[in-house]
Amino acid sequence: MGARKENILVLDRKGVIHSRRDDLNQYKAALANDTDKRTLNDAVEDADVFIGVSGPDMLTPEMVKKMAPKPIIFALANPDPEIRPEVAKAARPDAIVATGRSDFPNQVNxxxxxxxxxxxxxxxxxxxxxxxxxxxxxxxxxxxxxxxxxxxxxxxxxxxxxxxxxxxxxxxxxxxxxxxxxxxxxxxxxxxxxxxxxxxxxxxxxxxxxxxxxxx
Known part of the structure; x- marks a missing residue:
């Protein structure tokens, strides 16, 4: 839908899936990018969008502050998101935040x-x-x-x-x-x-x- 692969960084438990890793299966290899970024903290710098499908509290307020203007944050881990909406908004009032929960705005289900x-x-x-x-x-x-x-x-x-x-x-x-x-x-x-x-x-x-x- 218009997104360019070189602008998308995917992470697993070991960090950014990049082209110089030697532990990737065929599915992860298809998502690998040629980048020097290695951690989530690296990946979110100037990022427009964060999509989390991992676990609670993975995204910190400090990371949110490093994102691009009007960042879009989909913190979809359930029941506890990667960052709670009120925490993300406190760090970046201009953020657009969605979760998988019905008790917060923007439930992605x-x-x-x-x-x-x-x-x-x-x-x-x-x-x-x-x-x-x-x-x-x-x-x-x-x-x-x-x-x-x-x-x-x-x-x-x-x-x-x-x-x-x-x-x-x-x-x-x-x-x-x-x-x-x-x-x-x-x-x-x-x-x-x-x-x-x-x-x-x-x-x-x-x-x-x-x-x-x-x-x-």
Whole structure:
């Protein structure tokens, strides 16, 4: 989706996965970069984005301070993130922070994608899940958050307004619009890239649970 490999540093328990390491399996070797950076502390310097899928408290406030302006921090370890949102914000008030937890803003959870991706794939009898289908799901989710959420979502979160911004960059997992938007986008992408064995359903796009599961 436009990211350049040379700008992405991946780390394992031993540090940065770089091209001069001799302990890499084929999967890690494919991610290796030619870089002099060796530690997480090195890697985060001037970085725009941190994506953590490791363990608690791996990212320190000092590291966050070294990141580029308006850093994006996805601290996704559960139940304890790599850095707590309030700690990251104290270090960098301009940071955009997401976690995997429902009690913090911006919950990143695969429930936003997987059920609806498979619904779209099944409706057109797709033979595979392609990169085009994944990207279609990403765009559908990204577009949805820029629209006003339904009242039932606001009620579920205490009635507070939800407006696209630093604390609302991704739809809430209980947003019923995800069902129709993501599955429809995935089905269309499957048809367009030639892996669908059925045409785009005439009843798409789906907008409610009643439309998706009429038998209920």
């Amino acid at each position: 695969n429930v936003l994608c997987f059920p609806y991706m498979f619904r779209g794939a099944l409706d057109v009898r797709s033979t595979s899940i392609t990169e085009e289908m994944k990207i279609a799901a990403v765009h559908a989710i990204a577009e949805l958050v820029r629209e006003a959420p339904p009242q039932e979502v606001l009620d579920a979160y205490g009635g507070e307004p939800l407006t696209f911004g630093a604390d609302y960059i991704i739809p809430k997992p209980n947003d019923p619009r995800l069902l129709g938007r993501v599955s429809s986008a995935v089905a269309r992408a499957a048809v367009d890239c030639g892996v669908a064995r059925k045409g785009y359903p005439s009843h798409y796009p789906l907008n409610s649970l009643d439309e998706i599961f009429p038998e209920l």
